[in-house]
Amino acid sequence: MCEQLDLFDIRDRDAETEALQAWKARMLPADWVAPYDCMAGTAGTVVQGWKCPACGTIEINGLILSINHGIDPDIPGREDFLERCTSMDLRKVGA
Secondary structure (H helix, E strand, O other): OOOOOOOOOOOOHHHHHHHHHHHHHHOEEEEEEOOOOEOOEOOOOEEEEEEOOOOOOEEOOHHHHHHHHOOEOOEOOOHHHHOOOHHHHHHHHHO
């Protein structure tokens, strides 16, 4: 894994570890139930998906969560996405 260092080659690893643990604690897998026949299987099929920590919507996988909410469960990001996702912003504009 490639690592980007700062100007003086100093990193606050404790702060990074705490932030990563906080991110992972908020990103919870959740059961997604197929509403109709789809790639997951027949209607009613249950697969492990991801719950958006901001709006609570459950998506079928991390890619769809990333596309619809701007949050990727595998890539820690900005903390404000844990409180307000891009899906919430789109719904507010379209309301």
